[in-house]
Structure formats: structure tokens, C-alpha cells
Amino acid sequence: MQLTPSIRSALAAGAAAVVLFTGTGTAVAAPAARPAAPDARPAAEAVATAHSPYGQLRPFAELSAERLATGDLVAAAKWGTDSPIDDPAREREVLNAVAEQARQQGADPAATVRVFRDQIEANKIVQRGLHRKWDADPGQAPTERPDLQQVRKEINRINGALVGALARSPYARSAPYCAPLLTAAAAKVRHERHLDGLHTVALARSLRSVCAGIRPPAAPAP
Template sequence: MPLSQPAAPTTPLTALLDSIDQRLHIAHAVALNKWDSGQAVEAPEREQQVIANARSQALRFGVDGQRAALFFADQIEANKLLQYSALSRWHAVGSAPQTPRIDLRNQLRPQLDRLQRTLLSQLAELDRNRPVHCPATLAQAVAQRARDPQQSLALIRATTHLCSPQ
């Protein structure tokens, strides 16, 4: 029996990527709600509310407000990418999956709001412990996560400005 290798230690980058993945995973449930209600993927008022909230909470976590705003704009765009992809697949076959729905207003949005605080905390930790070669380290970390092409693209979009100068 081959010996299993110990799990790689969690770094600030991998912890943040795990939370970004959690946020991206919610996109499918959001898309189901939008399919059922006929709502558009674009929700400019809600998007601005999320970004303003991140900006206002940022200093409490040790993150520059502009950095937080840009980071969450990237999260929103990545999430919309997955929503558009899901909706397109469902339109192509004429229906959405018959899976249980999670209430957008009362369950998904509070979950996203809680995750926002975790993401801000982890972004601050990454900024304090930034990898020396951040873009290369980030690209390798993203490439090591096995997923379908849309998830990979969404993760790349969600991390677009992660290694930008602060």
C-alpha cells in the first residue's frame, strides 16, 4: 500500500482561495433563483450595496477600502460569469435542474454577507503574508484546483487583482 502524502499546509493564499471557491459555489443556487423568478443576472443596486459594505468594513479588518471594493467587484463578476453559464445551459435544454431551491433573500444573501467578513479577514492575512512571486504562486494554486472549465475561469476572474500592488 503506498504511503499517502501529508496534506499541504494551509497558507493565507490557499485559505483565501477556499473561501473564494465557497462564494463561487453559491452562484448555482443564485442562478436557480433568478431562473425561477425571471430576474436578470445583473443586479446593479445589490452589487453596489455589496461593494459599499465591503469598503465600509475593510478598515476593521486591516484592508484598504479601495482594495476591498476592487476585490469584491471581482467576486461579483466571477459569480455572474457562473450564473450566465448556468442559465445558458438551462436555456439550451429548456429547463433548470429539479433540485431544491435555497431562498435568495433569506438564506443565500445572509450566507454571502457572512462570507464577506471571512474574505476580508483572509485578504488582510494574505496582504500581510504575500507570496514573494505572487502572480506565479497564484497561477499555480489556481491550476492545482481540479474543476470544470467554467469554475476555473471564474476562479481566475475572482482573483484578477489579488496580486496587485496595494
Template sequence: MEYHPTCHRQGHNLSQTVDDGSGVRPGAYPPEVAPQPTRPCHIDGLLDLAAIVAQRIRMSDKVLAAKLGASLPIDDAAREQQVIDRAVAVSRKVGLDPAIGTGFFRVQIEASKLLQRGLHALWSAHPGLAPAETPDLDRDVRPALDKLNDQLLHRVNVTITERRDKFCGCQIQRVVDVITASVADHWDSLHREALQVALAPIREWY
């Protein structure tokens, strides 16, 4: 596909990078994302969405640490259904097709479990790599995850308009690639693989 350097983020400087633990966050992105715009095509929603996906992936470390501390399994069908049910409710609230919201979150759940399984094997083989602190799953971890999940659904809804602008498709693919590369530069292979899985729906939208 021919590259059109036409997308830009309105009112933001994309040449700044901020490391918040996930490697990228809303409002701060690698300089490669900043093109020379000739036609407006705002991609704010996509950039923020990809950044929050990365933050959620990093939360999987705390999820696993909390589960292990409470002797809970990685797979939790009841909790997963709660996440899906909440996704349906929030999707309807923001005007998003619930099928899109739930489909997106099923992928996020699988990406998180993929990472948790990999980390569990790693920590079992090398206990010194496991977190020293054990967060409380219900008090600390899940409320933070629920907040991120709601933010993700709002951003998915925002990107609907952006996705309809096919003129931006190739640039948006490039944005996702650059964000992935920026994060992957200092993430290990387990986290990189999980991030690729989690970002798959975004790539497929374009």
C-alpha cells in the same frame, strides 16, 4: 523568476485534500503546495483566501437558481452596491484600505455574473441540468454570501503582511496555480473560467 521552496503553512498539513463542493477549503490543500521550507514564510491567509474565493464561485449556482425562481435578472445594481457598501464598512472595521476591499469585490461580482450568464445559457438549452430545488434569495442565499464576503475581507487583510515578503512571491504564485489546478480538475469550463477571473487580484498582488 527563480523558485524558492521556502513557504510553509504553520501548524497545518498541506498533504490533505477535502472536497466540500468547491474542491478546496481552508486548512486542506493538495500535496503539491507543501514545499521543503528553509526559511519561514507563512502563507495561511493566502491559502484560506483562495479557498473561500472558490467557495463563493460555487455559490453562484444557487444565486442564479434563486434569481430564476423569482424571475429576477442576473444584473442587480442595487444589490451590487449593497455588497460594495458592506465591503467598505467591513474593510474599515478590520483595518483594510477600503479601495483594496472594494476593488477586490468588484472583481468577485464580475466573476459571479460571468458564471451566472454562462449557466443561464446552459440551463436554457438543457433544462435538465438546472437545479431541481430553488433556494430563497433573501432567506438562504444572500446571508450565506454576506458571511463569505466578510470572511474574504478578513483574509485579504491577513495577506497584506504576506504580500510584503517578496521572498515568497514565486512560491505564492505556485500555490495559487496549484489550488486552481486542483479545483479545475473536476470543475467544468464555466466554473474554471470564473475562478480564474476571481483569483486575478491575488495573482496581481505578487
């Protein structure tokens, strides 16, 4: 495959983001950027259009970060109650719903379920991390309990948007440049949203299967 200059630039940005985002397994601060010329754009943004590979992959980072933010609300709703973080019935409900949405939109249901298993596990990372934090320092615990049903409506909305992103990006997700571009997008979203260490780790976990969602066809029998 011959890469265009814009994709080569984005790959370079992605390689740098790999070091920033996942290199040591620990969140680190990004180096200060050099002042850009008035009309200059970051390499990744140069290809951020709806039909470019980066433009198709960035929504996964954005929507995953949105979904992780709901983990804070779920954690607060369950804090001080007997509601467990693990909720197999709710998880089955979510996975069945997104698999059906995938079939309706022409996406791969099995790949969709893999991605959403990661989304669910990432959300639980946030919930467990916050509960540990509040156990250690009750003064930081929430004083109000969100309505869990309303929070789940927001989660369902984000789930639908993620299924749509999966349906629109089969080639970008199966391409060799998927991982570095997705990592670059995740690093950018992390800085834009000022994610702390807990949410940075969870974001990486949420995206684990995005670039593995398209499997190559089996080799023909000899």
C-alpha cells in the same frame, strides 16, 4: 529577496500550475501524479501553515470557490423569474459593506473593493453560463427555487471571511511570489472540488486582483 527552499519549491509548483490552470485559457486534465513516499508531501503543502505565504494565499482560492458555488444557487433562484443577473443595487450594498469591514480590520478598502468587484463578476459568469445551459437544455434546469435571501446570508458570511483573509495577508499579496503561489492554490482547489470548465474560468476571474491589492508607494518627487 532570498527565497527559502520551501518557497522555491512552491514557486516551481506554481509555475507548473500556471500551465495547468491558465496556460491555454481552457481547463485541461492534470497528469497523473507519481506515487509518493509514505512520508512525502506535495511541495505546496510543505509550506501550508497559517503564517507561510502559501498558507495566507490558499484561503482566497478556497473561499472564492465556496462563493462561486453560491452562484449556482443564485442562478437557480433567478431562473424563470424577471430577476436580472446584473443587480447594481445589491452590488453597491456588497461593496460598501466589505469596504467598511476592511476599514475596521485594517485592510485597504480600495484594494478590498477591487477584489470584490472580481468576485461579483465571477459569480455572474457562473449565473450566465448556467442560464445559457438551461436555455439550451431545459431538462437540466432546476426544479426547485432556493431562497435568495438565505443564499445571500451565506454569501455575506463568505465575504466576511475573505475580508479577514485580505487583512491578514498584505505582505504575501504584495510579494513577487504571490501569483505563482495563488495559481498553485487555485489549481489544487480546482482538482479537490472537481470544478468544471465554467467554474474553473470563474475561479480564475475571481482571483484576478488578489495579488494586485497592494500598490507600491509613489516615488518621491525629484
